[in-house]
Amino acid sequence: MEVYFENAKQSIDDQEKQLWDLGHEIWRNPELGRQEFHAHRLLTSFLRERGFEVEEQYIAPTGFRASFGAVDRESTGKLHVCLLCEYDALPELGHASGRNLIAEATVAAALGIKAVIEKNSNGKRLGKVTVLGCPDQEGNGTKIDAINQDFFKDIDLAMTVTPYSANISKPTMLTIMRVTLSYHGKTAHASAQPWEGRNALDAAVLCYNNISVMRQQLKPHMQIHGVITSGGVKPNIIPENTEMKFYLRARDHIDMAFLQQRANAAFVAAAKATHCEIEFNFTDHPYSNLLSNDALAKSYQKHAESMGVEFTTKCDLLTTPVGSSDAGNVSHVVPCIVPAFDVEGGVVNHTSEFTAAAGEEAAHSSSIRVAKALAMTAIEAMNDIAVINKVREDFTAVHGDSTALTSWN
Template identity: 35%
Template sequence: MKEDIKNIIKDIKEELIELSEYIYKNPELGYEEYKACDVHERLLQEHGFKVEKEYMGMETAFRAVFDSGKEGPTVAYLSEYDALPDIGHGCGHNILGTTSTGAGIALSKFLKDLGGKVVVFGTPAEETSGGKVYMTDNGAFDDIDIALMAHPAEKHYKSGASLAMDAIEFVFRGRTAHAASNPDKGINALDAAINTFNNINAMREHIRTDARVHGIIKDGGRAANIVPDLAIAQFYTRATTKTYLKELSERVKNCARGASLAAGTELEIRNYEASYDNLITNSILSDIYVKHLRDMGVKDIQEPKESFGSLDAGNVSHVCPTIHPYFAISEKEIVAHTREFAEETIKPFAYSQMVKTIGALVWTGLDVIKDKQLLDSIKAEFTKVEP
């Protein structure tokens, strides 16, 4: 089996390198990834996938399906391809999306004999208001048996966890007045924003140590001699579980409500970006992937990254069994979200590890398709996990 997988990946390797490097040279921000989306779609079509473009109304999303025509599980790979402002593919989504699309193509070569389906999702805007959130909310993964992806990093890491995240905006509205002549006539919106921060800072002593609350004042007035009638504060709240995030976010909102009441302002509360759920790694699925990554020749696999970031793949993991491991793209220490990280994604070492990662992703999919009892155990674990 390993040699068959290696030979298939070898046959498509140059196409995958061309895909990754084209996207690297043409970085596009979230929901603007027209070129990246198009080249992914065309490559998948060339390999027999039926592609639904502008998936769920998103111009740079797609759903590509290879259906064997026989009964069997549906395996999904998640492709990302958005870049960062100014520094391009400093998060490596050029090679991430290529790895997922490559895995989908390679797995499809086995399905006519085995049955089942493979789906490759093009998921835009992971760096901002993640496309996977909208896709999950609208049922994209309801018929998926397992979802797989792997993210570039400085080393190989097992799939772990991420923080659930809410993006909350507070808009305080007061009344202007001359700050020296008639301060009593004004209602200071900036006071409400500042006291929101003070309330949150007092609350920090009484929240879980692995939770996070951080924010900015986006608008706080225009001139020191005018009482500000508008102030806008934006916060991210993060927690290890979706359940605790709901509690934490409500407490943060109460901090703003109290500050608004004290200052006499009106208050509007809204989410200014999509909320991300915490990533729940399916341990059985992860163990299979790690085993096959070793079979592909990777011996140094680290325990899950100790990360306090958030991923829109987390939302997928609440709907179907999911893993989100990391794979090495450099032989030296590098930091993500830098130009140096982007440069490493198109070097020979990165492509050598991409090939091994694709092999492990494909082999994991094959195991699930061939072994119904294995899939049953994966799903049994999924149903028992607390959100």
């Protein structure tokens, strides 16, 4: 097994300069979700040149899948490992979530796994590795589309990483529901005849205050954050239409149902108080909470620590949510891990400081280390029947037999 690990790490080291160039080019050219055409071209070309079978525009115009190897479970029990590759950026801030690093790390891990498959293709228990290009993690959740199109029925385990300010093998990721609210009133001259109007901005302001007051009585890990995206055009025109966007987060879908009910009451109350009409538009791609596979997470931490990665033991960091991801949805259908890794900048996500840190060599070095750890985690599961059986047992213990994949039977 150690020989396999060294093969994987050496393969990644041999292409470290090219991987840096790949990730840095994505960082230098941030693209919003479903607009990542440059990143799509870079990633698909990079993987095709290195022997992967690539399908462009897979599921979405900027999505792809790139595979190497083969699966024949009936005769060999070979496994299929999926690396979830993300590359979209944030408005104005660029790669303040560090998805240039996610792209680099997942591609690097795939190269390491591919190297081992190539060198041990004479009947050894290995299998197949696929990089799934997942655009628009910030919005539409392409991984959910992949689930709905049965992509994961052929997958045995899935992995990705999330750039952060600490190393955590099993980070907390919350369920998230996105909603757009529109309030509709009636225009009038704000000075001459204000009584003729119905102020949609008043509705938006009341709504925001209703939510702010409600936060005091929410359970831990229940969160609501929102912005007014359209509030009117001119002070002396009573706004006829306003728009707000809210993110609702909770520990799981049970808590989300409760939170959504509370939030809906606050939304509607603002409309009633101002005699405005309200329009709801809830996302049809809610993200699920992350259910990290315990066996995979322990394996990943073991391999990462072997390369000098230090994992935090601070309770506040271990219990604080790192956000939400549609990788959470994947974790409900196949064993999955999304470890958080420190970009070495001592900065907080979704800030300009994090954007700068994500383009530094220190962050690149961190992404290479976690890529090696991901590769070794996958290789261990692909080679050791006891390990993959423990992975499956942990998954079944959380989800029950009814959700186990047919490919395991």
